[in-house]
Every structure is written in C-alpha cells, then in structure tokens.
Amino acid sequence: MSGRVVIEGGYVATVDAAGTEYAHGHVVFDGPRIIAVGAGPAPRAIVADAERIDAGGCLVTPGLVNTHHHLYQWLTRGLAQDDILFDWLVALYPLWARIDAELVGRGAAAGLATLALSGCTTVADHHYVFPAGSGDHVGALVTAAQQVGVRLHATRGSMDLGASDGGLPPDFAVEKTDAALEASAQAVARYHDPSPGAMVQLAIAPCSPFSVTTELLRESAALARSLGVRLHTHGSETVEEAAFCAERFGMGPTDYLESVGWLGDDVWTAHGVHLDAHDIARYASSGTGVAHCPSSNARLAAGIAPVRQLLRAGVPVGLGVDGSASNESGRLGPEIRQAVLMARLRDGADALGSRAALRIATMGGATVLGRAAELGSLEPGKLADVALWRIDGVAHLGLPDPVAALGLADTPPVERLFVGGRAVVADGRLLTADEDALARDAAAASRELAERA
DSSP: OOOEEEEEEEEEEOOOTTOOEEEEEEEEEETTEEEEEEESSOOGGGTTTOEEEEOTTEEEEEOEEEEEEOGGGGGGTTOSTTOOHHHHHHHHHHHHTTOOHHHHHHHHHHHHHHHHTTTEEEEEEEEOOOOTTOOOHHHHHHHHHHHHTOEEEEEEEEOOOOGGGTOSSOGGGOOOHHHHHHHHHHHHHHHOOOSTTOSEEEEEEEOOTTTSOHHHHHHHHHHHHHHTOEEEEEESOOHHHHHHHHHHHSSOHHHHHHHTTOOSTTEEEEEOTTOOHHHHHHHHHHTOEEEEOHHHHHHTTOOOOOHHHHHHHTOOEEEOOOOTTTOTTOOSHHHHHHHHHHHHHHHOTTSOOHHHHHHIIIIIHHHHTTOTTTSSSOOTTSBOOEEEEEOOSTTTTTOSOTTHHHHTSSOOOEEEEEETTEEEEETTEESSSOHHHHHHHHHHHHHHHHHHO
C-alpha cells in the first residue's frame, strides 16, 4: 500500500462539478484515495511524514480515462493506411485471425505503457478476435495491465456473423454464438471485480451490427444484466454501417440497437459519428454513453461526431484512442486537443473548449464506464488517479491558461502519474516496467504475427 503523498505548488484543475481550479494548489492522498484538495500549501496537520512533491511548473489533473481501445492492434500499426473502415477491416482480419494470447499480451503491454505515458490511468479495451485454441486473451490483457499498473475495463467481445451469412468478417474469424456467450460468462466470473477501487472490471461486448447476429446481441444484453456488468459495442461509426443496418434490418443502427435491448445507462457505444437528432434523443433519454474517438475517425475518414449536440442533450461522452492500427499514436492525451479541433471544424469556434474536452477525458469517461463515484475528478474520497503535466518547458511556458496546454497546444509531457496512489510514471519515464524492453518485445511480436500470415 502506498503511503501519504502531498502534491503542492501546481495549477490544479479538479474537474469537480463546479469546475474548481487552484492556481497554486495541493492534492493529498493516503494510500489509494484522495484525502485533501485545495488552494495553497496542504494543511500542516496532514503532511507530517508524507512524501512531498513540488508540482511547480505543472498542471495537475485527474488521470485520463480511455473509454475505447483495441490493444491487440498495436501489432498491426501502419497497415492499410489509405482505407475506409470496411476495407481496412477486410485487409486486417486475416492477420488478426492468427493472434494468440501470448502475442496479445506482448502488444497490450506496449500499448498500455504508451497510454500511461500520455496521462491515462484507466483503459477500456474492446477485444473481439478469439481464434480457436489460441489461449486466454482476456487473461493476457489483465496480466499486461497489472504489469504496467493501470486500471483495466476489459471487454469480452465477439463476432459470430461471418461473410457467408452476410457479415463483414471472414468465416474463419468468427465464433459460434453459444460459444461466445459461454466464454463471455466465464471471463466475467474469472476476472470481474465489482468491489470499490477495482483495478480490473469486465464488460460484455459483441463487436458491431455488421459482425454479430441479432441473437448474439440480444442474448449478450440479457447475460450482462444477469451478471451485473456493462455492455459495449461499436455504433454509428460510418455511413457504410448505416447502409448495412438499413438493408438488413430496415432501420438505422440506433433503432436496431434499441430493438435488441442495447440502449440503457449500462451501455456505451464507440464512435457515434453518424447520430442524428432522433438518435441523440434516444441516447439521452436512455442514458447510453458514447466513446468519442476523434483521431481514429479522421484516420479512417469516418466523419466527425456531433459532440456539442451530444453534450447539450445530456448524453454521457468519454474519450477514446481506438485501436492503434487506426490511431498509430496510441496515446490518449493528444485526443483532448483533437476533440477540441474536430468539434470546432464541425460546429464552429465555440463548439468545444479546453475545459469541456478535459472533462470528457476524465469525468465523462468515468461516467461512461460507471465509475463516476470513484474516478474522473480530484476530490476527497475519490481514488488517487492523478496526472502531473510539465508545462514550464519551451513549448508551453508563457501560456496564460494552463488548461489550454492540453486543449490547444501540443500535449505536455507527463511528469508524474499515480494510479490508486501508486507511482506509475516519474520524470517522464515508466516506473513499473522497462518501456524500452516492452517496445522491443512488441516489435518482435508484430514481426511474428506478420510471418504467420
């Protein structure tokens, strides 16, 4: 268990309900939870025998929450560079169908290290490719997260609608419906931790309307609710997806998801690029969340999500990197700026500000994942997931608004990162693992996967 830590002298953006900020503030945590936040130095009564961290020259924020990723895709970065989503998937399915748990773990470790070095403390990973006999992929993800030291919301995904039945994935990349449901239940039983402060939680996550059957969607929703876990899938990402749903189901993606029990405050979908006023109203009234992935949406030319309209309607919105094969950066910090710029490109200069984007990346993500009571803001009683961003270097010194360093400027380096009070990054380097060794191992794993194809 970590001891008491006092962070003082930095610009503290708490991201609490009032948006409280302190130009020179303090954050104190004892073990895994925050015990004090405020202006000026920490009270003497609570700093005795504590580790003192001078945060001068730093912006202090909650750790960032990544609401959508595909960590296994670290092994297939830089491929199909000029394709839209459907063509990109078709190009990569043959590679992904040859992964195994060992390769997944090696790629995930490098991906998680990169996320931590970009200020991310919680990662929701959507894993949906499970070749027969390829081992415990979810377990490999859990082990990698434990190695790096970040929180993991793993999802047991699935695909059961192969090309011969009208789906997009090749038949060799899909599972049988009953097998996918059984494996999902087993993953939840083995790895989901519902207790306060959990480092690992599970959700059930059939991949998308064009890669799973209606039966799998409907039964997955019933299974997840019987087990008390959340639901995740892709939704309204591309115009091609909308056309698929119209042709196959006679309705758009949102109405289709609703028809099979897939709208609710225990559900979040990835992307939400092509949501109209009707869709947004259904998301808002049901409490369904959205993982906004601006860089990936741009990389695949999917479009720009209506973030301003979603927020105004009261839809929970979090930020996501998406897979590293459609966002080769693999970092969450830069997505704050991307969210600001994309929203303004779509809806004007006042569409999204730096603080609103930071809120999406923290409290928004915590809400989407059902962890708003524990994560997403710097407040006493919450988990000590804290990021310190160095803003006194040549790229940021002189900015009159420290929060603009995240929302408008180049992403500042992470000086320190704490997850549940445990130091994961210090002086811009990963403390929990050898990041250079992780990089070399992931590169070797990528070559091994390519050779299998």
